[in-house]
Amino acid sequence: MHPGTLPRTRGRKALLGVAAATAxxxxxxxxxxxxxxxxxxxxxxxxxxxxxxxxxxxxxxxxxxxxxxxxxxxxxxxxxxxxxxxxxxxxxxxxxxxxxxxxxxxxxxxxxxxxxxxxxxxxxxxxxxxxxxxxxxxxxxxxxxxxxxxxxxxxxxxxxxxxxxxxxxxxxxxxxxxxxxxxxxxxxxxxxxxxxxRGRYTDVPPPAPGPTEKPDPRGADYPPARWVPAHPGNYRAGRSAAIDTVIVHVAQGTYTGTVNWFRNPASRVSTHYVVRSSDGEVTQMVRDADTAWHARDANPRSLGIEHEGYVADATWFTDALYRASAALTAHLCDTHGIPRDREHIVGHTEVPGNSHTDPGPHWDWDRYMELVNGG
Known part of the structure; x- marks a missing residue:
């Protein structure tokens, strides 16, 4: 079909002139x-x-x-x-x-x-x-x-x-x-x-909590999380350094879009966990023991958590997102012996050698750290 040609529809009208809407x-x-x-x-x-x-x-x-x-x-x-x-x-x-x-x-x-x-x-x-x-x-x-x-x-x-x-x-x-x-x-x-x-999708299993994704029967390292693995070309198996940092990211996108992106071999990036804004659902995509590609030189020693949303829009940072992410971070700190402080729980923008600005000025670090520490 050539540009400018209206595709077939039922009762389709001609092009409609409508003023551009604001964001x-x-x-x-x-x-x-x-x-x-x-x-x-x-x-x-x-x-x-x-x-x-x-x-x-x-x-x-x-x-x-x-x-x-x-x-x-x-x-x-x-x-x-x-x-x-x-x-x-x-x-x-x-x-x-x-x-x-x-x-x-x-x-x-x-x-x-x-x-x-x-x-x-x-x-x-x-x-x-x-x-x-x-x-x-x-x-x-x-x-x-x-x-x-x-x-x-x-x-x-x-x-x-x-x-x-x-x-x-x-x-x-x-x-x-x-x-x-x-x-x-x-x-x-x-x-x-x-x-x-659902048609052809009727028998397709959706991602679900626990050990449902083959070929890895272990499921997620964090029990409440879905296990949806990133494409194997988007991370490296194993670690070259001990884990000592949790890095907070904002995805600049949606939850499902982010999960899809890390499953795409063209992305060449990944993270360990993704948190949804609306209800705090967590998906794990790279095992803790493996090296996700999310923070350049800090990758070998860090765990990455992506959060659904956009840096410039505070409405994505819901109570459910903060609480779920904080519970995850507390679990990761306890599991890997990481101190629950701001020297070891950092934003992407604070990692040397990175040009990103997330989680940005709307991220409430005081509230987040209070939740991480049981507040």
């Missing part, structure tokens, strides 16, 4: 929220993109919320090379940004920086995935039927991570979304009970 800020989901469709530009963008491409509006919002919490981050990329509210990715293995450009005729720059174009591009990609995964035309009005397309949107070549991603989106859909833009516009969806139709 969005996170607000808590609410099952009681009533849908709001205007008159703001972001609501119009979701509604018009949903109608044009035949994607249920609430599902489109849930995908965006799960990807970015509806924050376009002024066109800056995530760690995985994703842009805008819909997290359109341009990376060696994923090309949803380029796909959206071809499907909608918008330039890649527009898709990166214009929220309206980005939302429209995400809807176009989802519709094309619905075509590829066999979602029938008569089922397009039912969010439950879109599960395979959503899973492909999250992870096109890893069925297990695709299910992980889609399950998260459908949890958001069930709970509902309430968000507010930086200009005060509210974007909401009601909570709804949906039984997703």
């Amino acid at each position: 969005l800020a996170l607000a808590a989901p609410s099952a009681a929220a009533a849908p709001e469709t205007g008159p703001g530009p972001v609501n119009r963008a979701f509604s018009q993109a949903a109608e044009e491409f035949g994607v249920p509006r609430d599902l489109l919002v849930a995908v965006a919320f799960g990807e970015t919490r509806l924050d376009g981050h002024d066109g800056e990329p995530s760690h995985a090379g994703g842009y805008g509210v819909m997290h359109l990715v341009s990376s060696p293995r994923r090309h949803t940004l380029e796909e959206a450009a071809e499907l909608t005729g918008a330039s890649e720059r527009e898709l990166r920086h214009d929220n309206t174009a980005n939302i429209r591009g995400g809807a176009a990609v989802l519709e094309s995935y619905a075509d590829r995964t066999g979602v029938s035309e008569r089922d397009r009005d039912r969010p439950a039927a879109w599960y395979p397309a959503v899973a492909r949107y999250g992870s096109p070549d890893d069925l297990r991570m695709g299910r992980f991603y889609a399950d998260t989106v459908y949890t958001i859909l069930e709970g509902g979304v309430r968000a507010r833009t930086s200009q005060g516009e509210r974007v909401t969806t009601p909570g709804r009970k949906v039984r997703p139709e």
Whole structure:
């Protein structure tokens, strides 16, 4: 399909001129929220993109919320090379940004920086995935039927991570979304009970706590964690130094996106643990005894913890995230004999030879250390 050519849809309208929306800020989901469709530009963008491409509006919002919490981050990329509210990715293995450009005729720059174009591009990609995964035309009005397309949107070549991603989106859909833009516009969806139709993903086991991931039957070193191993080309087996440091990172991306990125052989990076913002869920990706690639020269002697979120947005640093991360850090300190102090529990930005700024000015070190030490 050539740029500028409108793809096939049911009842599709022509291109809709909508003013670019400003970046969005996170607000808590609410099952009681009533849908709001205007008159703001972001609501119009979701509604018009949903109608044009035949994607249920609430599902489109849930995908965006799960990807970015509806924050376009002024066109800056995530760690995985994703842009805008819909997290359109341009990376060696994923090309949803380029796909959206071809499907909608918008330039890649527009898709990166214009929220309206980005939302429209995400809807176009989802519709094309619905075509590829066999979602029938008569089922397009039912969010439950879109599960395979959503899973492909999250992870096109890893069925297990695709299910992980889609399950998260459908949890958001069930709970509902309430968000507010930086200009005060509210974007909401009601909570709804949906039984997703998983299709080919039905028998794919999602990541789960404990020893479920083969070929390593030991499971996670930290018992509450999921065990989802990073790609073996993204870390080194064994250690060349004793462990004496825990390094706190902020992922500049989402939980599922971060896990996916460390499973991608093109990333050449990894961490030991990833913590989710909404509920504090923990995934381990590299064993404590092995060397994750997260902090350059400090890698041989450190354990890395990535936290879902963005350095510039404090709303990602929830009570659940702080408490879960602190419990993990306390466990790691006790297990490996690391003192529970700020000389041995540090931010990425404090590690010599690193140019990163995480966890950034919004990270509450006093609170975190109080929790680590049993406060």
